Amino acid sequence: QVQLVQSGAEMKKPGASVKVSCKASGYAFTGYYLHWVRQAPGQGPEWMGWINPNSGGTMYAQRFQGRVTMTRDTSLRTAYMELSSLRSDDTAVYYCAKGVGPSTRFDYWGQGTLVTVSS
């Protein structure tokens, strides 16, 4: 069965960076785009961007341009999302989600990684 397993919760200070991992199993890792979506407490989800695990190509939402980097390691079937220059309003649960393509719905989600930014 399809599974996306993310790394554990992180606590960071303002200005720091965080890197979240997402290990995929149960499907052809390089056949489907992986998206990153975050959800602040009590808010709707917010799409951050995608990575094409086959080519390594990426697309980021404009508001995260310059602060986010998405990468993958095909040998480990793992995708990564790194967010830099953290602010308190980056406190959220970060999800990886499998998409059929670049512009799509998300049929499987990771369990989420809570990132807390606080001094």
Add this chain to the structure above:
Amino acid sequence: EIVMTQSPATLSVSPGDRATLSCRASQSVSRNLAWYQQTPGQAPRLLIYDASTRATSIPASFSGSGSGTEFTLTIHSLQSEDFAVYFCQQYDKWPLTFGGGTKVEI
């Protein structure tokens, strides 16, 4: 960016009732719309895509309709496990955007 507006913010219903949730897009998204269900502490679960197609293993009690800018999710005969928050998401134009959610409560 396309703004997705959901209404109502909270819907109070009883088990066995029918619930009707609305999602409005600030511009046409054709039928490129999905609905998700989220329970506390869990990731969203895909219910409906392409406005009206049920995802794998989703019961027929969930149905979606609409196109363009107006969409509806209907839950027929609410069960206890259906009390949750529901989000819509458009995937017609970048950036992909979600609504703020409707909480279905007893």
